[in-house]
Amino acid sequence: MTVLGIETSCDETSAAIVEDGVVRSNVVAAQVDHARFGGVVPELASRAHLRLIVPVVEEAASRAGTTLRALDGVAAVSGPGLIGSLLVGLSFGKALAFALGKPFVGVNHMEAHVLSNLLEEQKPSYPFVNLTVSGGHTQLILVRAPFDYEVLGETIDDAAGEAFDKVAKMLGLEYPGGPAVDRRAREGDPAAVRFPRSSFDPDGYQFSFSGLKTSVLYYLRDARNERDQMPARFVNDVCASFQAAVVDVLLKKFFRAAEIFGVHDVAIAGGVSANSSLRSRAAAEAERRGLRLFIPRMEYCTDNGAMVAMTGYLRLRDGARSSFELSAEPNLSISRP
Amino acid sequence: MIVLGIETATSVCSVGLVDGDRSIVRTIREDRVHSEKLLTLVDEVLREGRVVLSELDAVAVSSGPGSFTGLRIGVSAAKGLVAAIGKPLVAVSTLAAGAIAARAAGRIQAGAWLAMDARQGEWYAALCDAQGVLGPVAIMADADLQLQCAGREVLTDRPASFRGAAVVSDLLDHLKGHVVAMLGRDRLQRGEHEDVTTFEPMYLKAFEVRTSPARVR
Numbered sequence: 001m002t003v004l005g006i007e008t009s010c011d012e013t014s015a016a017i018v019e020d021g022v023v024r025s026n027v028v029a030a031q032v033d034h035a036r037f038g039g040v041v042p043e044l045a046s047r048a049h050l051r052l053i054v055p056v057v058e059e060a061a062s063r064a065g066t067t068l069r070a071l072d073g074v075a076a077v078s079g080p081g082l083i084g085s086l087l088v089g090l091s092f093g094k095a096l097a098f099a100l101g102k103p104f105v106g107v108n109h110m111e112a113h114v115l116s117n118l119l120e121e122q123k124p125s126y127p128f129v130n131l132t133v134s135g136g137h138t139q140l141i142l143v144r145a146p147f148d149y150e151v152l153g154e155t156i157d158d159a160a161g162e163a164f165d166k167v168a169k170m171l172g173l174e175y176p177g178g179p180a181v182d183r184r185a186r187e188g189d190p191a192a193v194r195f196p197r198s199s200f201d202p203d204g205y206q207f208s209f210s211g212l213k214t215s216v217l218y219y220l221r222d223a224r225n226e227r228d229q230m231p232a233r234f235v236n237d238v239c240a241s242f243q244a245a246v247v248d249v250l251l252k253k254f255f256r257a258a259e260i261f262g263v264h265d266v267a268i269a270g271g272v273s274a275n276s277s278l279r280s281r282a283a284a285e286a287e288r289r290g291l292r293l294f295i296p297r298m299e300y301c302t303d304n305g306a307m308v309a310m311t312g313y314l315r316l317r318d319g320a321r322s323s324f325e326l327s328a329e330p331n332l333s334i335s336r337p
Numbered sequence: 338m339i340v341l342g343i344e345t346a347t348s349v350c351s352v353g354l355v356d357g358d359r360s361i362v363r364t365i366r367e368d369r370v371h372s373e374k375l376l377t378l379v380d381e382v383l384r385e386g387r388v389v390l391s392e393l394d395a396v397a398v399s400s401g402p403g404s405f406t407g408l409r410i411g412v413s414a415a416k417g418l419v420a421a422i423g424k425p426l427v428a429v430s431t432l433a434a435g436a437i438a439a440r441a442a443g444r445i446q447a448g449a450w451l452a453m454d455a456r457q458g459e460w461y462a463a464l465c466d467a468q469g470v471l472g473p474v475a476i477m478a479d480a481d482l483q484l485q486c487a488g489r490e491v492l493t494d495r496p497a498s499f500r501g502a503a504v505v506s507d508l509l510d511h512l513k514g515h516v517v518a519m520l521g522r523d524r525l526q527r528g529e530h531e532d533v534t535t536f537e538p539m540y541l542k543a544f545e546v547r548t549s550p551a552r553v554r
Contacts, residue, residue, distance in 0.1 A: 043405065047537065050409055054416055054534050068421060084406060087372055088413045095417025098376050099390050324376040 002066060003073045003316060004096075005309025006057065008089030009081025009109045010136060011045045013052035016305030017064035018313045023119055024064035026299060026306040027056050038175045039165070046084030053092050060305065071102055075312020078106035078322075079332025081136075086328035094324050106322040107311045109303075110334040113269040114143060115314065116300045116307035124265035124294045129257045133250060133278075134270035134303075135161035135176065140205045140253060141334065142261055146314070151335050152257055153205025160246055161272045163209040167216050167242050171235050181239045182275050188233070188240030190277075193219060195245040197252075205253050209246065216242055247278050255285055267294040271302040338394045340525065341379065341418070342518025345371045345411030346403025346431040347453070347494055347508075352378035353515025354386045355522055360515040361386045371410045379418075382514070390422050395530065397521020399512070400428035401539035402453055402461035402474060408538035416533055425530035427521035430539070431512065432463050434520055436471045438511035439492050445506060449490035452482060452499070453508065460493075461541060476541060 002024075007014040011034055016026040031048045034040045061068055076093030079086060090106065097104035113132040117124050126146065132139045138155040158166070161178055168177025173184070195215050200208040216238065220227065227234045258266050268282060273295050286293035300306055344351040350371040353362035363378045383390065398415040401408050419426045432451045439445045451471065453461040460482050463474045477485075483501060491502040492511070499505045524530065 046405070046409060047540070050412060050416075051535065051537055053413065054420055057420065058534075084409060087406065087409055091372060091375070091410050091413035092417040092420075094376055095414040096421050098379070099418045099421030324380075325373040327372040 001072045001313060001317060002070060003075055003309050003313040004057065004060065004068070004071050005107070005305045005307070005312050006074070006076040006089040006093045007109070007112070007303055007305045007308045008049045008053070008085050009077045009079070010085060010303055011040045012303040013049050013056050014303060014305035015057040015060035016309040017060050017066060018306065018309035019064070021118075021310070021313060023306045023310070024066070025060045026304055027060045027063065028299065028302075028304055029056050035175045038169060040082070042082045042084055045082060046088060049085055049088035053088055057092075068096065068100065071100060073097070073103045073105065073312060073316045074100070075105050075107045075308055075315070077109045077112065077308055078326055079109065079329035081109055081330060083328055083330045086330065090326070090328050094326065098324055103316055103321050104324065105312050105315045105320050106326045107308050107315070108332055108334050110137065110139060111149065112307040112311045113137070114141060114149070115311045116269050116296045116304070117267040117294050119300045119306055119310055120294070120296055122294065124267050124292065127261065127263050128265040128267055129254065129261060129263050130267045130269060131250065131254045132270040133160045133268065133272035135159060135165065135178075137270060138207050139334075140257055142257065147318070149334050151333075153201070153207060153253060155207040155209060156200070157208055157210040158213060160207070160209060160250060161270075163213050163246060164272070166213050170217060170220055171238060178272055178275060181243055182277070184236045185240040185243040185277065188236030188238070190240040190244035192237035193241035195219070195241055197245055197248050205257060207249065207253070212242070212245055243275070243277050247275070247281055250278065251282055251285060254282070255289065258289070258291055265292045265294065269296060269301060273301045274298055338522050338525065339388055339392055340395050340397050340427070340518040340522040341382070341393050342397045342429070342514040342516070342521055343375070343411045343415050344399040344431070344434070344512050344514045344517050345375060345407045346399045346401055347407060347512060349509050349512040350374055350378065351512060351514035352382050353513055353518045354382045354388060355515055355518040356386060356388065360519070362513050362515040364513060366509060371407055375410060375414050390418070393422060393424055395425045395427050395521060395525045397427040397429050397517050399431045399434060399517045401431050402455065402541045403431050405540060408540070412536070412538050416536070419533055425525065426533045426536060427524050427530045428536065429517045429520040429524070430471070430474070432461065432474055433471045434516045435492060435508050435511045436465060437520065438513055438516040439506060439508070442511065444511065445490050445492050449492055450482070450486050451508065452486070452491060452493040454495050455542065474539075474541065
């Protein structure tokens with residue numbers, strides 16, 4: 001069974017082919033124009049998707065050594081995401097499937113992130129706890145069985161990646177902020193500044209990063225002298241200290257969920273899983289607890305078509321079909337039946 | 338020649354087919370249903386016309402000006418259809434198609450203005466010349482267009498906005514998929530079509546820079 005997956009929920013135009021659960025191609029056209037605005041511009045993203053969709057899909061088919069006519073099904077993300085961006089991939093994908101006379105299935109972007117863990121040869125076993133951390137999402141999920149998700153917690157304000165972007169902006173670093181902060185944090189002292197670990201929802205799994213962001217803002221305002229005297233070291237220390245606070249909060253709830261639900265496997269997905277400190281500390285803690293940790297390779301962590309094609313493949317194989325009247329839903333939830 | 342036409346530039350969602358002398362059209366006039374209903378209309382039109390997609394010679398799409406979201410839905414779907422069937426994509430000006438449909442219905446004559454709401458006090462506007470051919474589309478400020486339209490005939494999606502005009506007709510009554518298909522067929526017969534890889538609708542307006550609320554609070 002050969003399935004095309006289309007991902008256009010934010011600012012990456014991507015298409016991939018999965019054949020019987022194996023990735024045959026994964027083409028991602030990142031839209032670079034957004035950097036100069038310090039964030040994703042929805043109208044700009046939508047226009048770029050419409051320019052890129054045909055070459056990206058054709059490239060995915062060609063790299064997989066197949067043709068669109070040979071497909072057995074088409075999957076496209078229908079939400080959550082930016083409405084204008086979602087509509088391009090969804091409208092294209094539905095029309096393609098309709099004209100090919102092949103089944104179509106709409107894919108939940110958050111489910112696709114969870115199932116990106118199945119793109120690698122080593123796959124987690126059910127049940128497992130998954131943490132999806134990206135520029136737009138921070139979601140802790142108990143995956144009980146195939147297609148059986150319970151959202152344990154989400155961010156009530158900023159996504160983790162968003163906090164990185166904003167702190168990078170305060171420090172005058174590049175966009176996106178994740179890699180910029182990570183790079184400087186490696187040279188800094190994570191204990192230099194004791195930023196608050198959010199005590200919000202101490203016994204639950206909800207996240208909050210806006211308080212941390214504000215305390216970084218106040219710290220920068222109050223520490224102007226130190227900043228002037230030692231700009232490079234100061235920035236490195238703030239990055240390391242901020243990053244330590246984010247990782248502390250994420251991993252505390254992540255591993256508590258693993259303990260409470262008694263899982264043996266834990267997984268991290270989403271673009272922020274590229275963070276070197278998150279990776280190394282999660283690996284160390286998993287090992288200490290005797291858990292197996294899964295983090296897909298980078299190209300499957302950031303938004304990509306492969307995770308959509310895989311989700312589409314599994315859903316179609318399971319008999320799922322979406323109507324050609326399926327529309328985009330910016331706030332689509334993963335736990336909706 | 339058999340051509341399918343898609344019109345989603347405004348609150349009208351219309352799909353039509355031309356095949357020789359016969360034409361078929363299905364139209365829904367309702368906001369925010371285009372993404373859901375477009376392929377259903379395509380399916381209905383093809384069934385009624387007893388045409389299968391592989392028999393099409395081209396897909397024509399109304400390319401603007403119009404609602405950015407509406408244009409994106411229509412063009413994305415048109416690209417998906419032609420990517421599957423390997424036939425050309427032909428773009429048709431939304432206002433030109435509206436003008437031709439309205440003229441055929443006896444609603445406008447030479448010298449009429451066409452005006453589509455471009456928001457923020459502006460209009461996408463074009464003038465029919467003495468031969469009834471629509472001139473280039475420009476973005477005009479409301480005050481300027483009102484002066485031009487005084488005592489003239491106007492075809493617009495906002496009829497209530499042109500009190501000074503002699504005759505005002507509703508543009509949305511004249512946006513039809515089969516007219517898009519017909520004009521698309523004309524272009525195809527002249528050997529014209531779009532490069533499906535790079536084609537974009539006629540947005541006319543540059544995008545407005547506002548960062549996504551999901552990213553910046």
